[in-house]
Amino acid sequence: MxxxxxxxxxxxxxxxxxxxxxxxxxxxxxxxxxxxxxxITLQEVNAEIGNAKLPEGADKDKARNAILQRLVDKRLxxxxxxxxGLDRDPEFxxxxxxxxxxxxxxLYAKRxxxxxxxxxxATVSKFIADHPDAFANRQIFTVDQIRFAPPQDRTVLAGLxxxxxxxxxxxxxxxKNVPFQRGSGKVDSAQVPAPVLxxxxxxxxxxxxxxxxxxxxxxxxxxxxxxxPLPPEQAQPLAVQMIRAEALxxxxxxxxxxAQAKAKITYQPGFGPAPSAPSTPSATGTPKI
Numbered sequence: 001m002x003x004x005x006x007x008x009x010x011x012x013x014x015x016x017x018x019x020x021x022x023x024x025x026x027x028x029x030x031x032x033x034x035x036x037x038x039x040i041t042l043q044e045v046n047a048e049i050g051n052a053k054l055p056e057g058a059d060k061d062k063a064r065n066a067i068l069q070r071l072v073d074k075r076l077x078x079x080x081x082x083x084x085g086l087d088r089d090p091e092f093x094x095x096x097x098x099x100x101x102x103x104x105x106x107l108y109a110k111r112x113x114x115x116x117x118x119x120x121x122a123t124v125s126k127f128i129a130d131h132p133d134a135f136a137n138r139q140i141f142t143v144d145q146i147r148f149a150p151p152q153d154r155t156v157l158a159g160l161x162x163x164x165x166x167x168x169x170x171x172x173x174x175x176k177n178v179p180f181q182r183g184s185g186k187v188d189s190a191q192v193p194a195p196v197l198x199x200x201x202x203x204x205x206x207x208x209x210x211x212x213x214x215x216x217x218x219x220x221x222x223x224x225x226x227x228x229p230l231p232p233e234q235a236q237p238l239a240v241q242m243i244r245a246e247a248l249x250x251x252x253x254x255x256x257x258x259a260q261a262k263a264k265i266t267y268q269p270g271f272g273p274a275p276s277a278p279s280t281p282s283a284t285g286t287p288k289i
Contacts, residue, residue, distance in 0.1 A: 032068055035075040044071060112251050119243045127239045133197050134190040134242070135235045141187040142224035146170055148180035149216040160210065166221040169208050187211075187220065190230070190238065 025034045033040045048067045054060065086092055119127070128135045144166050150157060156176050163169040173180050189197055192211075200209050208219045230238065267273075 040071050113248050116247050124239045127243055135230050138228050139189045140226045140228045141222045143187055143220040143222055145183050145185050146180050146219040148178055151178055166208055169219045
């Protein structure tokens, strides 16, 4: 029995020493605050300050302290959410995966872009000359629009080919119970890919064209055209940006093809990829999506 007591007495200080490092975090150096043992670093604070875009003459120390307090409050709520098991909830895990995937793709594209060479002046000048609709002949189109989410049944979209006015598009979508919103907007010819713009400009007056968007699809009819040629000081940087964007797209598409060739992918029956409809406008009617 005495041996056991001596052994316990010897172990206790060791356990205490092992526990101390976890409780010894201090708000010093690169650590701005410690919230229940969870560190908030100066890097996090500075990132938030950068995103805040403080106005000229702002009290930076006061703003820093206010931003740090917001980070502390967020960390407290985060800890409370974890204590209730939300970090193990299936919805959280799915959305976390989506955010992580999007961030990794963004950083991967940025790294690929950093390897691209800056185009020389001759390349930029040729690009500007080869794309007059984006530069010397640039136009701003005023358009009537119908925004809608493309239905899963692709055959429904095929019927839009027979809709030759914006009213006909609205009537057709309504007949197929496809929700939509009407409005107006602007389309910059410099922001439309050259092959698509060429087909749009070849359409008869009043003929709808459909442009896919991140929110779904938009049917447009041009109601006014305003010339907006770009001066050289604006054309040069835009051309460089467009050239690099095209080069980046080619690099990423090639890397994707290489990855697809090497990958081993299996699909559950009925879940395999289906042929997709072309997304360019038709010269004789409403473009496909």
